[in-house]
Amino acid sequence: MQTKGSSHRLSTMVYRSRIPTLLISMFATFASIYVAGRLWQDAENRVYLIKELDRITGQGQSAISVDDTLKIIACREQHKKLDALEMELAVARQEGFTSKRLTETNGTYSKRRPLVVIGILTRFGRQNNRDAIRKAWMGNGKNMSPISITFAGAALKKMEDNKGIIARFVIGRSANRGDNLDRDIDRENRQTNDFMILDNHVEANEELPKKAKLFFAHAADKWEAEFYAKVNDDVYVNIDALGATLAAHLDKPRLYLGCMKSGEVFSEPNHKWYEPEWWKFGDKKSYFRHASGEMYVISRALAKFISINRSILRSYAHDDVSAGSWFIGLDVKHVDEAKFCCSSWSTGAICAGV
Structure with missing residues (x-):
């Protein structure tokens, strides 16, 4: 039989045992609220980061990872392309090769997207080469007299409107800025209006890979075309054959098209194709697969990729090898097209060395 004192002690023990239980329950409740709050904050942060990534990449100011860059670009492009692709391909085949893709401006669809922007990489002292190209295939494709070269702007505009092809000579500046070399180019450009002058690039043979990279970056920033070609x-370029070939590849969002090769890496300093970083290509000293430098084409997504990541894309001794290295490890469609092998001319060829 329990006494009054023992009953009091028992009730006190029960009361004291309830206090830790209550504290534990309160702690668990507060912990749950804290964790839920952090999860909600993390979710908000993720949404914010995604929006910031879209904003930054849309402005072309970020050196994000190559995979993320291509995924963002591909996603956006595919949403725009899928619905209209079959219709556009049918129209392209029927009308020849001019791309009829429409772009939206202020809520109205009016202007078609160019098929290709061609950058003709040239140098100082090569006006004879440029005049030969102007007469042979730039503009209306017909031979022009030396006097009519000064009115080539109208012919260029006609080629852009009728064929969807934009062509520009690409050149940098002299190491002695403002000298006779620069003045001659400025004078020629005032007459023909067919140059893309890279003001922040110094012309030098060893800087050709950087020049090609800057062409693709600036062209992608200025023109929203389907393709971009380096020449x-x-x-000599067969404009009609080029247009017809590119029209057949409109369904490839990440296209790298040209006369594909590998070839030996030369480690001898006196060799014409000497590669100072030859040791990076392994014991067999063979280049990775890349398009021959006389002429090759990339799609809009790859040109934008170069534009966004121009500051981190490295270069080798030659521009064609450098371009091939930029696409290693990416989900890129390499197309080996014999018509782009400019060393030989055949029926239906795209280009030929002159």
């Missing part, structure tokens, strides 16, 4: 200034 040497000693190459």
Whole structure:
């Protein structure tokens, strides 16, 4: 039989045992609220970061990872392309090769997207080459007299409107800024209006890879075209064959098209194709797969990729090898097209060395 004192002690023990239980329950409740709050904050942060990534990449100011860059670009492009692709391809085949893709401006659809922007990489002292190209295939494709070269702007505009093809000579500036070399180019450009002058690039043979990279970056920033082509200034281009070939590849959002090769890496300093970083290519000293430098084409997504990441894309001794290295490890469609092998001319060829 329990006494009054023992009953009091028992009730006190029960009361005291309830206090830790209550504290634990309160702690668990507060912890749950804290964790839920952090999860909600993390979710908000993720949404914010995604929006910031879209904003920054849309302005072309970020050196984000290559995979993220291509995923963002591809996603956006595919949403725009899928619905209209079959219709556009049918129209392209019927009308020849001019891309009829429409772009939206202030809520109205009016202006078609160019098919290709061609950058003809040229140098100082090569006006004869440029005049030969102007007469042979720039503009209306017909031979022009030396006097009519000064009115080539109208012919260029006609080629852009009728064929969807934009062509520009690409050149940098003299190491002695403002000298006779620069003045001659400025004078020629005032007459022909067919140059893309890279004001922040110094012309030098060893800087050709950087020059090609800057062409793609600036062209992608200025023109929203389907494709972008690099051409040497000693190459004849068959404009009709080029247009017809590119029209057949409109369904490839990440296209790298050209005369594909690998080839030996030369470690001898006196060799014409010497590669100072030859040791980076392994014991067999063979280049990775890349398009020959006389002429090659990339799609809009790859040109934008170069534009966004121009500050971190490295270069080797040659521009064609450098371009091939920029796409290593990416989800890129390499297309080996014999018509782009400019060393030989055949029926239906795209280009030929002159």
